[in-house]
Amino acid sequence: MSNMALYKREVKGSFKLLIIFCAVITMYVSVIINMYDPQMMKMLDSFTEAMSELMASVGMKANSADLLGFMVSYLYGFILLIFPMLFCILRGNGLIAKYVDKGSMVSLVAAPVKRRTIAFTQVKVLVSGILLLVFYSTxxxxxxxESGFPGELDITALLVLNGGLLCLHLFIGSICFLSSCIFSDTKYSVAFGAGIPAFMYVLQMLANVGGKAENAKYFTFFTLFNPDGMIAGESGAIAGIFVLLAGSVMLYVLGIMTFERKDLHI
Known part of the structure; x- marks a missing residue:
């Protein structure tokens, strides 16, 4: 159902972006984890408490009980959300809308390959990139x-947590892909594909601050990704991840169907 020649070409087109984001993730993850020692934790906690609202907005909390809790606090509220999300936005737009906008889609649909095959291949390209980023982060x-603090990390909980992270980014990617399929102009594809996840993240930041703004959590899909709840094995947190996964499948399918029926004017 997919076209291997197109898949290989598009994966090659993702290579530079993946290298950049992998390098950034490597830098941040290694620096943050190596800060897990009494002196650095004390400094980070005092900084977090001094700027409590700002730090809370990106999910950073003081007084983490263990290594995984420390990682959740300083990696899963911003770093591991924003950078894979940027990849989804940048790559999602380039898979369909960019071809249509430049008029080069004619070379793809003129080949003896069904539109459904083209769209499904592009979904595979985006999903492969997301899988690679999350796997690499893990x-x-x-x-x-393990090199800095052997035996202190709950590996099973980390794998469950990153499984949830994967489902979140698959959902974000599906929004970007659907926008790319709906709009023929890249400026609209980017506006919606980037605008919706970015707006949802801003709402999550407001919800994290608490107070009256906490109600914003009911209007953003980021609420469905609850790292603390997943680590604790809460059924609601696990259910939220399955909702994200089901939603991503639905949006990818809707994107493929939209592209099949799209008037390309070619």
Missing amino acids: IVELICA
Whole structure:
């Protein structure tokens, strides 16, 4: 159902972006995990308490009880959300809308390949990139944690947590892909594909601050990704991840169907 020639070409097009984001993730993950020592934790906690609202907005909390809790506080509220999300936005737009906008989609649909095959291949390209980023992040976390603090990381909980992270980014990617399929102009594709996840993240930041703004959590899908709840094995947190996974499948399918029926004017 997919076209291997197109898949290989598009994966090659993702290579530079993946290298950049992997390098950034490596830097942040290694630095943050190596800060897990009494002196650095004390300094980070005092900084977090001094700027409590700002730090809370990106999910950073003081007084983490263990290594995984420390990683959740300083990695899963901003770093591991924003950078894979940027990859989804940048790559999602380039898979369909960019071809249509430049008029080069004619070379794809003119070949003896069904539109459904083209769209499904592009979904595979985006999903492959997301899988690689999350898998790479997991490997870097394991290496840094085990080399610096052997035996202190709950590996099973980390794998569950990153499974949830994967589902979140698959959902974000599905929004970007659907926007790319709906709009023929890249400026609209980017506006919606980037605007919706970015707006949802801003709402999550407001909800994290607490107070009256906490009600914003009911209007953003980021609420469905609850790292603390997942680590604790809460059923509601696990259910939220399955909702994200089901939603991503639905949006990817809707994107493929939209592209099949799209008037390309070619």
